[in-house]
Amino acid sequence: MLRIGDLEIDFALREVRRDGAPLRVGSRAFDILELLNNANGELVSKDEILRVVWPRTVVEENNLQVQISALRKVFGASSQLIRTVSGRGYKLLQCTNVVRAEHVRDTQPDAALVTSFDDSQVISNGSNVHLVGRDLTLAEVLTVLKHRETVTLVGTGGIGKTRLAIEAARKAAPAFPDGVVVISFSSVTDERFALDAAAAGLRIKNANAPLSINTIVDAVRGKRLLIVLDNCEHVVGSAANIALALRNSGHVILATSREPLRIPDETLYPVPPLVVPEAASTEGAVLLTGAAQLFLARVKGVAPEFAVDKKTVLLIGAVCRALDGIPLAIELAAARAALLGIEVLGNRLNDRLRILTGGCRTAPPRHQTMRATLDWSYRLLSEIERSVLRRLGVFVGGFTFDAICFLTVDQDASTWETLEAFCGLVSKSMVAAQLDGNDRRYRLLETTRDYALQQLDDNGERNAASAMHARYLLTLFGEAPANGTERTDEKRLADFSCELGNVRAALEWSFSSSGDPSMGVALASATVPYLFDLSLLSECCSRARQALAVYDSTMDCEIPSDSVLKLRAALAAGLVYTNGPGPEARHEWMNLYADAVLQRNTEYEACALWGLWNAHQYGGEPRAALLMAQRFCDLARGRADVTQSLLGMGIEGITLHYLGDQLQARARLEEMLAAYDQSAHRWSATGFHIEHGIVARATLSRVLWVQGSE
Ligand SMILES: Nc1ncnc2c1ncn2[C@@H]1O[C@H](COP(=O)(O)OP(=O)(O)OP(=O)(O)O)[C@@H](O)[C@H]1O
Ligand SMILES: [Mg+2]
Structure with a gap:
């Protein structure tokens, strides 16, 4: 059998097929094609063609030309492969996309030796669609093949390793005049039969002698073959031995496997997914x-x-x-x-x-x-690898290695065993690694994730894993430890952006019927401020509201006392931006104020007073705003809080300006700005990360303008 581009030329059936459908080729044209093919790229003279194809007839030469042009028509885009050698005859060129796929049908392996061998599927499956979207990948694989003797295409099931390997073998074929051989382990059910499959692929018949790796190596000694070892993962030990022995005797190995062969000098080529469009693509x-x-x-x-x-x-x-x-x-x-x-x-x-x-x-x-393709991989995992994989199903949008350790801490396995299992999952292409700057994150492909979740359900572990997941996120974003190794605010916000999908999933689980409401309230309280900081204001308000409603209706909600204050502050701050500084926001600031006073929490009392000042000031009630600003100043003074005292002066100045008292306004604003240092006087409460100096300066310039000052 011969393949040329998308054509299959089946000499046994005397058929030419495109996309699996037979094409009309006359018997003389087919005879000519066979003759040219048998010449292995050498010239076949016109005389010889006429003698063989029309043995008992004398025909005009133009009969031959008619048949050749019919063949060229059938060849379509590859018609130039039938080369006319002027005045002499014709050649069938062996261009790069021709593979002599002898192993497909010409191979009649000894049945006693071969248990299973189905590489006809390897080639024919899906061959009605050209290799799509792999120009770059194919070029890279071919470059690697030029320089390395053992190349393994690795990747998850169905990513296209086999398809790519076959295409690469086709393209690389001219560089291997001794031939290209595909050995498929795809349906070899037992490691012991891997040698038989190899022998069959290499067309070695020696039913009388026991088959060994040496027999195989000896049979192809002195040649330089490109040997494709396809689907090695389930017989990886034997496949690795075969690859090593054949490579060491001068052949080039192109393997496909869901996990590496792990032999010396193996070059891994991770097959990427096909490029997918971005979310907002045209x-x-x-x-x-x-x-x-x-x-x-x-x-x-x-x-x-x-x-x-x-x-x-x-x-x-x-x-x-x-x-x-x-x-x-x-x-x-x-x-x-x-x-x-x-x-x-x-x-x-x-x-x-x-x-x-x-x-x-x-x-x-x-x-x-x-599911079957994932079952195939799942079966090849160890017990602990399976258990870790199942738990990873609860992560949405990736995870870090720390997260895995946290999630598996209750397993009867040491950290080292978990580490080993995790590395196993990465190398078996069940977990994808992605480097984001210096941070390494991992993820399950969506189909793998669905599979892991299904397995969690089947093993009755879903709820426990979700609870651990929520606990992990609470640990990550809950109260910071009091030692000096704390992450900076920026780092915490960056971490939060990465974990947003996980936080959402954990909140949804916590507030679901099988969840844990206390966990939900605590987690919402720890995370809604980040939603505010990321300008996800509607989500900030709605998650805060949901958590407060659960808190109000759940009697035994055990959460730290300031969690509710945090939720109220984030809700009120969010409302200022989503609904404006109107009655709703004012109402929430009042709620916060009442709770803060009851709990004697002066930090949140200050937040509430500022919020109330803001709501009155920009709600058109400067007198009420002035009262709030004065209370804010009193509180700051009472707490000896330098930053808030300065900020209080600023807001008082702003309100005085609006009330028409430009003299007092100017005095307050100038006093504030004289002492204010942007880097030292920061207020990190949610909603107050604004640059207070700029606001004060802008107001002061208006004051000066109103006063007519230069
Ligand atoms: N680039 C591509 N263009 C067209 N079809 C493709 C492409 N890549 C893969 N396919 C098709 O997708 C299916 C899966 O591809 P393939 O068999 O190569 O996957 P695999 O990675 O070898 O899977 P496994 O790990 O199960 O062996 C096949 O039907 C194949 O023909
Ligand atoms: Mg494959």
Whole structure:
């Protein structure tokens, strides 16, 4: 069998197929093609062609030309591969995208030796769609292959390792005149049979002698083959031995595996997902991404009438994003979309594992559904790796290594065992690592996460894991430890941005029927100020309100006394921005004031007074505002708080200006600005991170203007 681009030339069946469908090729044309192919790229003279193809007839030479041009038509874009050598004959060029896939059908391995060998699937599965979105990746793999003897394409199930390896082998074939061989371990069920699969792939028949690695090495000694070892992960020990022995005897190994072979000088090439469109991409930008192109190619293959308008394209973009650009998941989704429509598919994607089924009948069983492909990996994990993976399912939007340690602290495993298990999960491509500046974070791909959650449910561990998750976030953002190793405010805010998805998930779990309301109130109190700082003001208000309502209605809510004050302060501060400094905000500042006085918490009392000053001042009631400003000053003085005393002078000055007392206003503002130092006089309470000096200076300039001063 010969492959040229998307053509399959099957000499056994005397058939030429494109996208699996046979093309019309006359028998003479086929004879010529076979003759040219047998010449391995060498010239075949016109005389010889005429003699072989028309053995008992004398024909005009133009008959030959007609057949050649018919063949060129069939070859389409690859027609230039049939080269005319002027006046002499023809050649079939062996260009880079030709693979002599002898191993597919010509191989008749000895049945006694070969237990399972299905690399016909490797090649034929999905071959009706060109390799999509891999130009750069393919070029990189080819470059690595030029310089390294053992290259392993690693990545999660269905990411496209096999497809890429086969394509790379095709392109690299001309550099390996002794040949390219694909050995698939995909359906080898036991490590012991890996050697048999290798022998079959290399067409070694020696049923009488016991098969050993040496027999295999000897049989291909003296050649330099490119050997693709496909799907090694479930026989990784044997595959590694075979790879090492063959590499050491001069062959080049291109392996695919969900985990590395871990042999000396192995070069790992992590296969990335297909590029997916950004969230706000335009229709054109979506269509440029590999993921969307694969989706469309697949959907059109199944349902050519599938209509593609702007809305559909944008939905396809969203689906590809939700599937993290994993080709197998995209293929399964496209098949479903062809059947159900893209909108139905899009709405069902929160249950990915159920909807991503119905794979191609010719695909291996582990590619029939997304669950099957994950089952395949899950089975290869150790008990502790499985347990850690399950727990990781509760994280939304990634996690740090510290988070994993926290979440697994109750397991009967030491930190070292957890570390080992975690490294195992990363190397088995179940956990993806992402470097964000100097911080290393990890994440599960969305389909893997769904799978982990499903496993948590099946093992009755979901609630316990969610509780640990919420506790972890509370520890991370709750009260800071009193020692000097504290993170700066900026660092805490940056950490919070990274953990926003986790915080939201933990709050939702805490306030759910199976959650823990006290945990929810404590966590909301620890985190709503960050929502304010990130300008997520509506969310800040609604989460604070939710937590306060739960607190008010839950009798046994055990939380630190100032947690409620924190919630009230964040709610009031948020309302100023979402609803303006009107009655609602004033009401919440009053609530805060009352609670703070009752709890004798002067810090929050000061916040409330400032808030009330602000609400009155900008609500058009400067007299009431002046009263609040004076109380604020009194309180600051009583607490001997220099910063707040200065800020109090500032707000008094502002209100006096609005009341028309420019002399007093100027005196207050000048006194404040004379002592104010932006870096020293900071008030870090929620809502008060404003630059008070600028506000005071701006007001002072208006005062001077009103006074007519220079
Ligand atoms: N770039 C691509 N263009 C078109 N189809 C692709 C591409 N990458 C992968 N596919 C298709 O996606 C499916 C999964 O790809 P493949 O078998 O290569 O995954 P894999 O990483 O080898 O998975 P496994 O770990 O299970 O062996 C196949 O049907 C393949 O044809
Ligand atoms: Mg594979």
